[in-house]
Amino acid sequence: MDRIAFSVNGTACSVGSEVDSDKTLVDYIRRELNLTGTKVMCREAGCGACVVAVTAPDPLTGQLKTFSANSAKIWSAFRSSPGAGHGEDKARRMVSVESLLTKEI
Numbered sequence: 001m002d003r004i005a006f007s008v009n010g011t012a013c014s015v016g017s018e019v020d021s022d023k024t025l026v027d028y029i030r031r032e033l034n035l036t037g038t039k040v041m042c043r044e045a046g047c048g049a050c051v052v053a054v055t056a057p058d059p060l061t062g063q064l065k066t067f068s069a070n071s072a073k074i075w076s077a078f079r080s081s082p083g084a085g086h087g088e089d090k091a092r093r094m095v096s097v098e099s100l101l102t103k104e105i
């Protein structure tokens, strides 16, 4: 299984075969990165508690798109676009609620 590189709130991350293909983004950021601001409720994409923002190249056009992801499997969120592992990894990023802490209000 290829590795996928992306950033979470600006911090570089990389996942490979050590990460279960069924692992969700929210479980990854809560357990592996200790970012517990994103919550878990239904685990069925019904409540929106676990929503994060993901930016990745569109699989059809290759243009960067930012979309909300809830209950998304970590692999499908970042692997759905062409070019994985071929220089586009730097464009793949995710932001969670913790990213708001760095903004001046």
Ligand code: FES
Pocket: 039, 040, 041, 042, 043, 044, 045, 046, 047, 048, 049, 050, 051, 070, 071
């Ligand atoms: S926990 Fe309900 S949508 Fe993710």
